[in-house]
Amino acid sequence: MRITSKHxxxxxxxxxxxxxxxxxxxxxxxxxxTFTLQDGSLSPKINCLIQSSQGYLLLGSxxxxxxxxxxxxxxxxxxxxxGSQNITAICQVKxxxxxxxxxxxxxxxxxxxxxxxxxxxxxxPAKAITKILADSSGNIWCGTAGExxxxxxxxxxxxxxxxxxxxxxYVYDIALAGKNGVVCGTDDGVNFCGWKDDKKEVRVSKNTAxxxxxxxxRVLAYRKNSYRNEAYPAxxxxxxxxxxxxxxxxxxxxxxxxxxxxxxxxxxxxxQSAKNVWIGTEADGVWFFGNPDKAxxxxxxxxxxxxxxxxxxxxxxxxxxxxxxxxxxxxxxGDQLMQLWPLSDTGVKQCHAILASKQNGALEKRIWYNDQNxxxxxxxxxxxxxxxxxxxxxxxxxxxxxxxxxxxxxxNNIWIGTMGKGILLLNRQTGAIKTIxxxxxxxxxxxxxxxxxxNDIWIxxxxxxxxxxxxxxxxxxxxxxxxxxxxIGTNYIYNIFIDRKGxxxxxxxxxxxxxxxxxxxxxxxxxxxxxxxxxxxIAEDKQGLIWVNTLNDGxxxxxxxxxxxxxxxDGLSDNNIASMLSDDQGHIVAISSKAIDVIDPVSGAVQTxxxxxxxxxxxxxxxxxxxxADGTVIFCSASGLHELSIAANIRAPQAFxxxxxxxxxxxxxSEKTDFNAGENNxxxxxxxxxxxxxxxxxxxxxLQGLSKEWITTKDHYVNYPKLPPGTYSFRVRASLSDAFxxxxxxxYSFTIARPLWQKWWFIGLMILLLAAGVxxxxxxxxxxAKRWQQLQKENLQSRLDTLQSQVSPHFFFNSLNTLIALIExxxxxAVAYTNHLSDFFRKxxxxxxxxxxxxxxxxxxxxxxxxxxxxxFGRGIRLINNIPxxxxxxxxxxxxxxxxxxxxxxxxxxFTQQQPLLLELxxxxxxxxxxxxxxxxxxxQETGAGMGLQNIQRRYKLLTGxxxxxxxxxxxxxxxxxxx
Numbered sequence: 001m002r003i004t005s006k007h008x009x010x011x012x013x014x015x016x017x018x019x020x021x022x023x024x025x026x027x028x029x030x031x032x033x034t035f036t037l038q039d040g041s042l043s044p045k046i047n048c049l050i051q052s053s054q055g056y057l058l059l060g061s062x063x064x065x066x067x068x069x070x071x072x073x074x075x076x077x078x079x080x081x082x083g084s085q086n087i088t089a090i091c092q093v094k095x096x097x098x099x100x101x102x103x104x105x106x107x108x109x110x111x112x113x114x115x116x117x118x119x120x121x122x123x124x125p126a127k128a129i130t131k132i133l134a135d136s137s138g139n140i141w142c143g144t145a146g147e148x149x150x151x152x153x154x155x156x157x158x159x160x161x162x163x164x165x166x167x168x169x170y171v172y173d174i175a176l177a178g179k180n181g182v183v184c185g186t187d188d189g190v191n192f193c194g195w196k197d198d199k200k201e202v203r204v205s206k207n208t209a210x211x212x213x214x215x216x217x218r219v220l221a222y223r224k225n226s227y228r229n230e231a232y233p234a235x236x237x238x239x240x241x242x243x244x245x246x247x248x249x250x251x252x253x254x255x256x257x258x259x260x261x262x263x264x265x266x267x268x269x270x271x272q273s274a275k276n277v278w279i280g281t282e283a284d285g286v287w288f289f290g291n292p293d294k295a296x297x298x299x300x301x302x303x304x305x306x307x308x309x310x311x312x313x314x315x316x317x318x319x320x321x322x323x324x325x326x327x328x329x330x331x332x333x334g335d336q337l338m339q340l341w342p343l344s345d346t347g348v349k350q351c352h353a354i355l356a357s358k359q360n361g362a363l364e365k366r367i368w369y370n371d372q373n374x375x376x377x378x379x380x381x382x383x384x385x386x387x388x389x390x391x392x393x394x395x396x397x398x399x400x401x402x403x404x405x406x407x408x409x410x411x412n413n414i415w416i417g418t419m420g421k422g423i424l425l426l427n428r429q430t431g432a433i434k435t436i437x438x439x440x441x442x443x444x445x446x447x448x449x450x451x452x453x454x455n456d457i458w459i460x461x462x463x464x465x466x467x468x469x470x471x472x473x474x475x476x477x478x479x480x481x482x483x484x485x486x487x488i489g490t491n492y493i494y495n496i497f498i499d500r501k502g503x504x505x506x507x508x509x510x511x512x513x514x515x516x517x518x519x520x521x522x523x524x525x526x527x528x529x530x531x532x533x534x535x536x537x538i539a540e541d542k543q544g545l546i547w548v549n550t551l552n553d554g555x556x557x558x559x560x561x562x563x564x565x566x567x568x569x570d571g572l573s574d575n576n577i578a579s580m581l582s583d584d585q586g587h588i589v590a591i592s593s594k595a596i597d598v599i600d601p602v603s604g605a606v607q608t609x610x611x612x613x614x615x616x617x618x619x620x621x622x623x624x625x626x627x628x629a630d631g632t633v634i635f636c637s638a639s640g641l642h643e644l645s646i647a648a649n650i651r652a653p654q655a656f657x658x659x660x661x662x663x664x665x666x667x668x669x670s671e672k673t674d675f676n677a678g679e680n681n682x683x684x685x686x687x688x689x690x691x692x693x694x695x696x697x698x699x700x701x702x703l704q705g706l707s708k709e710w711i712t713t714k715d716h717y718v719n720y721p722k723l724p725p726g727t728y729s730f731r732v733r734a735s736l737s738d739a740f741x742x743x744x745x746x747x748y749s750f751t752i753a754r755p756l757w758q759k760w761w762f763i764g765l766m767i768l769l770l771a772a773g774v775x776x777x778x779x780x781x782x783x784x785a786k787r788w789q790q791l792q793k794e795n796l797q798s799r800l801d802t803l804q805s806q807v808s809p810h811f812f813f814n815s816l817n818t819l820i821a822l823i824e825x826x827x828x829x830a831v832a833y834t835n836h837l838s839d840f841f842r843k844x845x846x847x848x849x850x851x852x853x854x855x856x857x858x859x860x861x862x863x864x865x866x867x868x869x870x871x872x873f874g875r876g877i878r879l880i881n882n883i884p885x886x887x888x889x890x891x892x893x894x895x896x897x898x899x900x901x902x903x904x905x906x907x908x909x910x911f912t913q914q915q916p917l918l919l920e921l922x923x924x925x926x927x928x929x930x931x932x933x934x935x936x937x938x939x940x941q942e943t944g945a946g947m948g949l950q951n952i953q954r955r956y957k958l959l960t961g962x963x964x965x966x967x968x969x970x971x972x973x974x975x976x977x978x979x980x
Contacts, residue, residue: 031614055689060087070694101129185216238267280310417447487521542586578620604742688734847895
């Protein structure tokens with residue numbers, strides 16, 4: 001590196017510093033936090049700093065890579081083949097893919113838990129990597145310390161160097177320039193390197209960038225170009241010699257260079273936030289300037305005085321400004337929260353009203369606040385680099401008289417509300433102060449608030465409300481008084497608010513909220529859903545909804561019909577909200593003694609500023625806050641006046657799934673979603689990053705398919721052992737409080753397959769095998785029975801066996817057909833059907849050996865038979881059992897009697913779903929079993945009809961000596977069997 005010095009510029013700076021001294025005391029950072037990087041006994045220097053897509057800060061240091069979540073540093077292991085621990089560049093090439101550059105020229109890839117070396121065939125860098133960037137065309141650019149620039153294009157490295165026209169091979173920094181090129185800051189000016197028709201193109205500009213020094217240490221693409229040449233991309237360049245400049249890339253040439261900031265030390269880092277550009281220097285801290293309004297304007301504002309060697313600056317996704325110095329990482333609130341003006345402890349306690357003027361000039365901001373002597377007016381002139389403080393003593397009030405509210409009308413008057421002295425008017429142009437005496441209610445009145453819309457000024461007091469209308473000449477006033485009799489409900493009115501529709505709202509003590517619309521008062525209290533009837537202030541959000549803050553009950557949002565409560569359960573820091581307003585973006589800003597909560601009414605997300613951001617003893621007076629012309633919120637705390645700049649988008653912490661393991665082995669959740677039955681021990685690691693309040697993060701998770709309940713935890717891990725087969729969705733969300741309803745979710749869905757024996761095709765196969773086995777068994781037993789009958793024909797037992805074996809084969813084959821149909825259409829029902837079928841045939845085989853069986857067993861058999869037949873005939877056949885329970889257990893019957901009679905009835909009769917066949921079982925007084933079915937005889941009887949009945953008659957004649965009684969009527973067929 002070649003170092004130059006410019007003594008004249010140093011002298012200019014010293015004189016400029018003296019001129020601007022009083023300006024430096026404003027805009028100090030609030031709540032800066034320092035985190036020290038420790039690696040065992042080492043304190044490695046932080047070389048580079050980025051934020052990953054997950055929200056972590058990644059720090060490349062002299063001793064490896066560290067990940068920071070806002071609380072602790074976690075070291076990421078490096079591949080030993082890299083050969084270096086000194087990381088000099090980090091870049092998120094795309095989500096989930098982060099490249100690292102090392103001092104020895106090596107490149108690494110950050111995976112989930114470690115860094116692996118990237119291997120390339122040839123052309124790779126050999127010098128230290130100074131910067132890595134990825135453009136929108138998929139090219140990856142690497143600046144080096146001595147080898148120029150490398151571009152990884154189409155899977156190969158291409159080098160840009162002196163031979164290609166670069167002015168110097170030492171590249172300090174690079175910034176993207178379009179889709180196929182970069183701007184390089186080198187030891188010898190600014191270079192453009194890029195591709196044109198797949199050929200290398202280099203443009204150099206060393207002299208046209210004056211007054212910039214030729215050693216360009218940092219370059220940054222400038223997002224907001226407010227100069228005239230808006231057609232060309234703008235870039236900021238930080239030099240070795242005390243200057244930061246703005247230049248344009250016009251037809252790939254650096255043109256129109258302008259000095260925009262002048263500081264006292266070499267530039268090490270540049271970052272841009274929503275409102276400012278920040279410059280980190282080697283020996284004089286961090287400087288910043290606002291977005292320039294015209295060419296050539298110089299900006300100065302020193303933010304850090306005693307911080308040396310600021311190496312890195314980063315604006316994170318929550319708009320914090322991070323800086324690193326050696327081994328320290330410092331978090332500030334950046335644009336979001338700045339101390340505008342210091343106040344003593346006495347001055348803070350005496351401040352009861354703040355007014356941010358909405359009639360500021362283009363380059364100034366005016367803030368009014370009260371002290372014991374009257375008013376102070378602070379004028380901040382950024383571009384003039386000065387701050388003016390003007391005292392406005394008010395002789396009409398004593399030290400014991402409090403100023404309670406301030407308002408600025410359209411005629412350069414400041415309305416001053418007091419406690420006991422009414423209203424005073426301060427003319428901004430002349431400084432004259434007068435007391436309003438035209439209205440009796442205001443004379444020596446105790447004023448609580450002043451607001452207005454156009455020429456209408458509304459004043460609330462302890463004695464009611466006053467509407468003052470200013471004449472067009474700005475000097476004459478007319479007054480209308482309203483009190484509890486008028487319809488407000490009380491004379492004690494804390495605040496008056498005029499919404500965008502012109503409706504006037506009154507915040508009362510004890511009567512809730514009152515609305516004045518078209519001359520009609522409407523009161524809202526507990527009967528309307530507003531539980532607390534003490535209302536302090538009113539605001540309107542960007543959706544036109546009305547918000548109020550109440551006594552110890554948080555906030556309420558009114559949609560014109562109903563009130564909904566917003567409290568600590570929804571993310572507020574405290575239910576005791578002292579004051580509230582809405583900013584120019586429609587956010588609701590709620591102020592309590594604990595914190596300032598900013599609510600996005602659309603998403604419900606809450607952003608909190610509290611002691612973590614350096615805010616203590618926030619002034620909670622009702623009117624000690626105001627919205628300035630540029631949309632910032634001005635308020636007061638223990639250290640003075642502050643400016644709060646609220647980001648456009650407020651978000652809850654975003655939970656993400658960081659790691660998944662199967663039996664403790666990592667797997668990629670985006671690639672693996674299907675698991676075998678034995679792969680059922682899954683662990684999920686999740687996280688969320690909030691760099692404002694990292695210690696408050698808590699989670700809710702649920703595994704749908706296993707449970708429907710959310711589980712709240714501060715842990716970052718959950719294990720699910722022995723998960724049963726099924727489809728699951730793991731859902732997780734994060735919050736800084738107990739309110740999770742507004743939090744986005746992360747989800748991982750996966751499926752665990754059923755084991756082999758639970759799959760439908762396996763069940764079907766088993767059913768077929770079982771049916772075949774049953775069929776074979778039945779045929780085998782029938783064959784055995786036939787052989788036995790032939791040997792024992794003369795024996796009574798033989799005749800009984802013969803009778804018991806006459807089960808219709810048609811029934812068996814019909815049952816198998818039904819089973820096959822069920823296997824194809826209803827596999828689960830096929831299992832139940834097979835169970836009944838197998839039970840039936842098992843009993844048939846079992847009962848062959850018996851002369852009689854208990855009546856209960858015979859009824860169970862006929863139930864199985866009807867279950868099987870009903871799968872064939874549906875509701876066309878029905879069984880009605882009227883047999884008393886004591887008879888079932890006490891009596892016996894010849895086996896298969898009921899089955900044969902039921903089969904006989906099915907053969908003889910025609911039936912349908914509309915005209916079913918009913919088989920009714922009962923016992924008469926003589927304890928005979930009566931089997932009755934309705935008679936719906938077929939026209940064409942089947943062959944062999946009546947064989948079942950003959951079988952039964954012969955069996956009972958042999959067993960009991962009694963005849964079976966048969967009775968046939970026009971409507972019924974009845975069989976009576978003697979019970980044994």
